[in-house]
Amino acid sequence: MKNRLPKIVLLILVLLGNYSLMGQQKNAHIVLGEIKDGSTQTTIPYATISVVNAATKQILSGTISNDAGTFSIKTTATDFYVEISFMGFKTKTIKDIDVKQSRINLGTVILEEDSEQLAAVEVRAEVSKTQFKLDRKVFNVGKDIASTGVSALEVLNNVPSVNVNIEGEVSLRGSGGVQILIDGKPSVLADDSSNALGTITADMIESIEVITNPSAKYDAEGTAGLLNIILKKEEKRGLNGSISLNTGTPDNHSVGVSLNRRTEKFNLFTQLGGGYRSMPRDNENSNLNKENDSKVESYGTNYRNESFFNFILGTDYHIDDYNVLTLSGNVAYEWEDQPSRTNYRSFDNDVLNSEWYRVENTQALNPKWQYEFNYKKEFKNNKEHTLLFSALGRFFGKDTDSDFNNATTFGTNDQDQLQETNTDFQQSDYTFKLDYTNPITDEYTIEAGSQYVINDVGNDYEVRDYNGTEFVADPELTNNFEYNQKVLAVYGTGAFEGNNWGLKLGLRVENTDLKTLLTNNNQENNQTYTDFFPSLHTSYKVTDDFSVQAGYSKRIYRPRLWDLNPFFSIRDNFNIRAGNPNLLPEYTNSFEVTGIYKIGKATMNSSVYHRYTTDVMERIAIFDDNVTTTTPFNIGTKNTTGVEVNGKYSPIKWLTFNGDFNWNYFSREGEYNAQNFDFDGDSWSSRVTSKIGFPEDIDLEITGNYRSSYKTVQGETSGFAFADIGLRKKILKGKAVINLAVRDLFASRISETIIDNDTTYQYSFGQRGRFFTLGFSYGFGKGEAMTYSGKRR
CATH class of the missing domain: 2.40.170.20 (TonB-dependent receptor, beta-barrel domain)
Incomplete structure (x- = not known):
């Protein structure tokens, strides 16, 4: 009997725990919605969604919106509100939530641009700089450019010795015939027969290397020079x-x-x-x-x-x-x-x-x-x-x-x-x-x-x-x-x-x-x-x-x-x-x-x-x-x-x-x-x-x-x-x-x-x-x- 007592106690605890969990799942809420930019009506991916305790103001759980700007998050809280934030936009607080519903659809949530926050970010931004290396110049893309959302062509236009005219033609030190590489290799994204560089945005780019006098590594039949676009290695960048x-x-x-x-x-x-x-x-x-x-x-x-x-x-x-x-x-x-x-x-x-x-x-x-x-x-x-x-x-x-x-x-x-x-x-x-x-x-x-x-x-x-x-x-x-x-x-x-x-x-x-x-x-x-x-x-x-x-x-x-x-x-x-x-x-x-x-x-x-x-x-x-x-x-x-x-x-x-x-x-x-x-x-x-x-x-x-x-x-x-x-x-x-x-x-x-x-x-x-x-x-x-x-x- 003494040997069975601990097992009986353990069984009772497990049953009580399962009952408690079942009760919690029964009272759980699923909060979902879609986030859009108020001025352009485009969706906002990677915005931060937080579930906040209404009494203590503590964050209970959080997630981010996906590539399509939608989100879904679970919570067992009964007294809470939702905060949605994204850099450069005013934080949105949603308090009028019907906690009687197990599935709470917030619909389309509109975020408005915060001009003061944008200005502050611009002041504190990391400035793009050029490093002089042995046989090349390296233009490191700082937050002053990366946060603007412009295309790779606009980034190139900020690089010393490089010019991109208003029709998108790239020249180096005044000469055309520039070979553009991406991560050190040719790519159809950089082919001058297309405008595909327009689909690469500034925040994807880590640096741009400028090589005006190529070494023995490159073809002996050279061009006006080389531009090598180094992309960041981040998990997601969306569409x-x-x-x-x-x-x-x-x-x-x-x-x-x-x-x-x-x-x-x-x-x-x-x-x-x-x-x-x-x-x-x-x-x-x-x-x-x-x-x-x-x-x-x-x-x-x-x-x-x-x-x-x-x-x-x-x-x-x-x-x-x-x-x-x-x-x-x-x-x-x-x-x-x-x-x-x-x-x-x-x-x-x-x-x-x-x-x-x-x-x-x-x-x-x-x-x-x-x-x-x-x-x-x-x-x-x-x-x-x-x-x-x-x-x-x-x-x-x-x-x-x-x-x-x-x-x-x-x-x-x-x-x-x-x-x-x-x-x-x-x-x-x-x-x-x-x-x-x-x-x-x-x-x-x-x-x-x-x-x-x-x-x-x-x-x-x-x-x-x-x-x-x-x-x-x-x-x-x-x-x-x-x-x-x-x-x-x-x-x-x-x-x-x-x-x-x-x-x-x-x-x-x-x-x-x-x-x-x-x-x-x-x-x-x-x-x-x-x-x-x-x-x-x-x-x-x-x-x-x-x-x-x-x-x-x-x-x-x-x-x-x-x-x-x-x-x-x-x-x-x-x-x-x-x-x-x-x-x-x-x-x-x-x-x-x-x-x-x-x-x-x-x-x-x-x-x-x-x-x-x-x-x-x-x-x-x-x-x-x-x-x-x-x-x-x-x-x-x-x-x-x-x-x-x-x-x-x-x-x-x-x-x-x-x-x-x-x-x-x-x-x-x-x-x-x-x-x-x-x-x-x-x-x-x-x-x-x-x-x-x-x-x-x-x-x-x-x-x-x-x-x-x-x-x-x-x-x-x-x-x-x-x-x-x-x-x-x-x-x-x-x-x-x-x-x-x-x-x-x-x-x-x-x-x-x-x-x-x-x-x-x-x-x-x-x-x-x-x-x-x-x-x-x-x-x-x-x-x-x-x-x-x-x-x-």
């Missing part, structure tokens, strides 16, 4: 998205939808768009034979009308805190129509002897696709200790049919003819990369990796002439050009970075295997070469606001497909462009010393540079029987020494200036076909952009550009000035944006070259003209409205 509608003249119409949803494990992104655009270009040419005083003039307008469709889908999968997989794809399709007319006049001794015109009607279908796979591993000892593998595939096709019709309008000549052309073009590119980074200590870091790139192209081209009864292929202008290039690269770098001084050495080795073939006549050009590309970077931080960087790198510029493709363009029979299958790459040794400093509200970069280039690729115009044929050749060497200055200055909060100035002196040495091409000269360019913020969220941007004239191997290219202007109005607290922009405001941006020698005079002129664009975009979730970009995709 971001934007819808845009755009129109313009000449025709430039599009509609697009972008979405980005972040969860604990996944980051899903997609974009869908389509539209129509027209790209007219006015051309004028004159070819004068001084020996017999004969001349042919031409002028006309070429059109490129294009309907397009684009779809992007991708995801980042965070396996755990240290491993991430990324898979993305992009499919696009374009339908081209190119109606063009060129008018000709022929003179002998300044006397008009004939006039005729050439009409072109071209139709083309352009399928495109791209896929990308990335795997990134971070090691537990250091988040900078990483392994990254990526595979990228691209395809571009072009099936083109053209009809040409010549007709005489004055005089007699033998120019009347009918021609047809057909092009079946296919290009596939594959890139495989492996990168390993290991910070051995706080001061020493090593990097190693490899890359393999395959470029495979086929261009089947046929020209058919009408002989009176049928079209017959012209064997001189018909062929199939095959182009295959493989580049295998390996690299290694080692770096020391102390508190004030650092040094980084690197070596990249690339083996290139290039094969071209004209299948109809079995004309081959095979090139295999191995190149070494060393790099050296050093920096010294004088103060927190002044740093000096110096760098050396060797670069390569390989001939592009159209540099090598020997097919003639017969759009204009008197001004022909053709490639050179025997063209070699050009090499550049680049030296640069840069001072980076901050003076008050201004940041400045001043650089002195020297570049020595061998096997320079130049386009040479050959004149024969009033026909100018322009073909690239390797001609000698080029020395270039220059000064570059760029800066950003905000004297007051609503006014910002961006400026770039580049001057260089060059000397050329070389000859072709016993003709000496030694000469020297200089050139300079400048750009100033002013951004003015007006009340009512109105921004005005004015950009002025000037490019000087400069000498070429055969003549001179004229200078020109042009201006762009843009106006932006934000509504609904930045959730919606209206853009109005005018590119080339005064229609002064031209391309004009002159070649004048003892036997010939050649003049060429081209102009795109003035473009007007109007865009509207609405952002939802935590995203900001996308900034419209009117450039070609």
